[in-house]
Amino acid sequence: MFWFRSLATVGVVGAVALGAWVRARRRAGRAKTPARRLSLWEKLVLAATGGSFVLLAATGFFSTLVLGQPMHGLHLMVHTALGGVFFAGLAALTLTWAEACRINDEDWRPSRRSRGARVAGRFTLGEKLFFWAFVFWGLIAILTMLCAMEPLLGTHGQLLLYKAHRASTLLMVMGGIVFGCAKV
């Protein structure tokens, strides 16, 4: 627990710093992300996934980092229920934006339209990378907990799954912070 708390603290601070740096660099280059309009479906998917993710992170990390103990009681119940919203949202998010976030040759060439930022289609390369990383670590987070609910592994395996779940969600949170700081 000590190591994870330390790692999480360093990770979050590092993510904020990295996000601030990206943001400063983006502003210095006066890069501009393409203006985009989200459909109702996209807004819904984004709200479900993002909202549940924020609440999952809050309930999960509050117990681990603030209370210093594994989740239990109401926290665990809310966390589990939100997990259902999250995996449904993430699946919808993946289906909705996978094609738009497909990395192609254009992503590696500076776009004239965005004055320096690499944009090919609706999203910048950074946004696409964030998307795929978020989806990948989200899948790990979901599978580690679903597997823990099945009679597959013993205590040692359960602990490994738990640690993997914590690590993957920490990476997602860090990614989210970098993305958020860079965008705000």
Next chain:
Amino acid sequence: MQLREHQCGTLMDLGWMLGLAVLLTGIAGHAPAAEPRTGSRAPYLHRISLYDETGTVIAPGEEGAKPFSPAKTCGKCHDTASIGGGWHFNAADATTHAAGRPGEPWIYTDLQTGTQIPLSYRAWPGAWRPAQLGLSEWDFVQAFGAFTPGGGVGEKHASNPADPKARWKISGNLEIDCLACHDSAPTHDQAEWSKQIENQNFKWAPTAVAGLGAVKGEARKLPEDFDPEFASTPASPEQAPPALTYDKSRFDANDRVVLSLTRRGSAGLCYACHTARLVGPGAPESWFAPKDVHLAMAGLSCVDCHANGLDHATVRGDEEDPLAAAYPAAANFSCKGCHYGVDGPAVGAKAPPASRRGRYGAPYPRHIGLPTLHLEKMTCTACHSGPLPGARAMMVQTSMAHRLGIAEEERRDDLPPFLAEPVFVRQADGRIAPHRALWPAFWGARKEGKVQPLTPAALATLPAALGTQGIKSAQWQPLRAEQIIKGLSALAAEKKIDGQAVYIGGGRMFSLDPSGKLTGQADRAAQPYTWPLAHEVRPAAQALGAGGCADCHRANGPFFFGEVAAAGPASLGPAPVVAMHQLEALSAPLQNLWGLSFVFRPFFKLAGFAASGLIAAVLLLYGFFGLARLTRLFGEK
């Protein structure tokens, strides 16, 4: 002359040395004698002389031969003073021994007054001290000595010489009977112990139990002024002191006996005082009653886990056992110590090789599919010990509380004291563990908000008011509300008690309001006394959770919503029930909701795996796209 002086000096030196030697011998006489040891695991044949309480060798054929004294006989080779400080004997030595976690109390039960009150010399929360109930050491031995191995207050009663009822001089001391736990002879008759104590034949009891001789006569019938040192011809045969006739066939030509002693006593010896049996609705037939897996399958005996050294500081088996501070090896004997190993990896670490696992190659717990949180929030016993929980906790009888082991024609399953199990309680260490529970029932005086139990002496006239004088087990019925009213009125009318007369029972405190109506209210004194339950241990296949999460996590599941009736010797309307979640300090709506969520858990998991499959497929698909692009890129170059 010089030679003479030298000789004189030498003689004086010799005198000093002799004096010193005598002094040292005197000191050594009070110190524990060095215990002779064989150093072998082979049992040592105890072909020994028996000694009476004065330390005189017993000659069985001699007229007026005295009963054998375990302290003098066994004390020839073993440090009985050290043994006397052991767990089974040290309860009253509260200043020198930690109370440890609560254990089974002595339950003072009186059918006439509807009393069942937990007592202990140990500082266990919720248990009253015997002195608070006006019980002297003499009273205590009379009431509970039958289920002790002797010792304790049975021989260390000098602290209360003022007790006018005490007849130690006539009865003799109730010494530690080493044979109670170490005699493997088939002639050992522990039930005889109870009879001899009932007859106040304390010092004769070890001889009778071991079958070394027959004891006739009852010390309790001797007059108060009887002096055993100057016993004369009695006025009546009933007033004769107990007469002992040794069984000469047990003695050899040298007046020695062979005692079948064992260091590793069988479970049967422990069962004399530590039997428990489920009774009432839902209780299994005796021949179908569950047995502890360690005894039934693993071939262990009680003492393999509840071990001790010469000082008889017996391992209690819980992880918080204060004994572990003095004896680190004691940590090996808890569930965790044995199954995970003390020197092995921590709980949850990868299973070590068999050579590094717990004692006797105990199965290493795999706990497949069990979220690790359970191992932190619950004890091992929560899932593995006692009967499986049902909608209602079951009633249980124990040797110490119900005198099991003594043949009685009127043995009933519905007699006080009423004990319930399994009752899941959150312990002081924050973990949930199965317990036995007793709701105290007694008459008391309430003053300044505190209830003090009334002594049996103060209640001497109460049975007459209740109409229960001399009632026997066969006729016993629970006290009714009108009887409680009569009792409270009688106590108030006597004006002997200091405070308001109350009756504690069924988890409430009853008193009379100004109009004479019986009213009940909650009170601290009415709270249940609970103590951890560790046996019978069920194997993994029969543990809670072996059938899946829904063993516990379901709407109204017994682990959280099972009920415990606050049963007592009074029937004052329907017995109040307490739900397990109350004793576990958990929220009922939350647990119900959580349990309900497990109804949908299969769908939840199905949807989760489907979503995961979908996401993984997309990741793979676009991963392949990326791979295809990479191959094209390399191909173009």
